[in-house]
Amino acid sequence: MGPPGAGKGTQAQRLGKEFGMVHLSSGEIFREAKAVGSELGRKLARYMDAGELVPDEIVVEIMADAVGCVDGGLLLDGFPRTVVQAEVLDAQLSKMGKPLDAVVVMTADTDVIAARITGRRACPRCGRGYHVKFMLPVREGFCDDCDTVELIQRSDDSEALVRQRLEAYYVQTQPVVDYYRGRESLLKIEVDGNREADDVAGEVILALGSLARD
Ligand code: AMP
Numbered sequence: 543m544g545p546p547g548a549g550k551g552t553q554a555q556r557l558g559k560e561f562g563m564v565h566l567s568s569g570e571i572f573r574e575a576k577a578v579g580s581e582l583g584r585k586l587a588r589y590m591d592a593g594e595l596v597p598d599e600i601v602v603e604i605m606a607d608a609v610g611c612v613d614g615g616l617l618l619d620g621f622p623r624t625v626v627q628a629e630v631l632d633a634q635l636s637k638m639g640k641p642l643d644a645v646v647v648m649t650a651d652t653d654v655i656a657a658r659i660t661g662r663r664a665c666p667r668c669g670r671g672y673h674v675k676f677m678l679p680v681r682e683g684f685c686d687d688c689d690t691v692e693l694i695q696r697s698d699d700s701e702a703l704v705r706q707r708l709e710a711y712y713v714q715t716q717p718v719v720d721y722y723r724g725r726e727s728l729l730k731i732e733v734d735g736n737r738e739a740d741d742v743a744g745e746v747i748l749a750l751g752s753l754a755r756d
Contacts, residue, residue: 544648593706
């Protein structure tokens with residue numbers, strides 16, 4: 543969890559690989575639905591392109607399906623983002639006999655967030671993230687893994703929407719951090735996401751490693 547630009551996607555991709563977990567990014571799933579141009583995609587676009595959260599009923603329906611399909615370790619990125627979503631997720635995980643083990647909370651300063659978001663690029667095929675200054679691909683403008691696929695900028699990664707998205711985080715998602723904070727059985731890892739991605743990853747992997755050994 544963390545505000546937009548804190549580095550959730552970058553870290554989630556690394557952690558998924560490191561621990562062999564399935565990485566489910568709600569934002570990525572919604573962007574795929576948007577790209578298809580279906581009725582649902584158009585509905586999602588209305589909220590996403592305005593920097594607002596998608597309503598809980600829609601999120602919960604899509605994410606319950608995605609979570610239900612995963613057999614084995616699961617890494618959630620961008621979901622849950624409201625207390626209602628967290629409650630629905632709890633109920634589903636408990637039905638599946640798959641307890642939540644850890645929550646990683648990333649923080650970042652507003653100026654760092656703005657610089658990261660406006661320079662962010664992604665591969666539309668594999669979802670791999672890049673940055674025009676901090677995480678360059680080998681060949682400018684193209685994905686290292688997908689070779690001929692040109693990198694794109696997300697439609698909501700504009701300077702104009704940063705404030706709106708940050709507000710959504712602090713008003714609607716911060717309470718989810720508090721919701722998990724009181725839970726004793728959960729490993730809570732709070733990291734300073736202002737630093738280099740390698741440093742953040744090292745710290746989180748170390749902390750999650752203790753859980754993997756238990
Ligand atoms: P992300 O890629 O995680 O930054 O998500 C991009 C956008 O998708 C967000 O700004 C929201 O509009 C929407 N979104 C993603 N996940 C959720 C969620 N769990 N609840 C509500 N909206 C979401």
